[in-house]
Amino acid sequence: MGINMELVHPAAITTSTLLGRIYITCWRISAGICFHSAIRAIVRLSTD
DSSP states (O other), rough: OOTTTTSSOOHHHHHHHHHHHHHHHHHHHHHHHHHHHHHHHHHHHHHH
């Protein structure tokens, strides 16, 4: 009972792939910002 790929429109596949890439990119950026902020906070605390 899988999805028949012939019935799925190619534009829908492209859109879902594009949205997936955008989501992953945004997640990586936000995770990077949070990680960077945490490191800066730790460095700031250790220098006080």
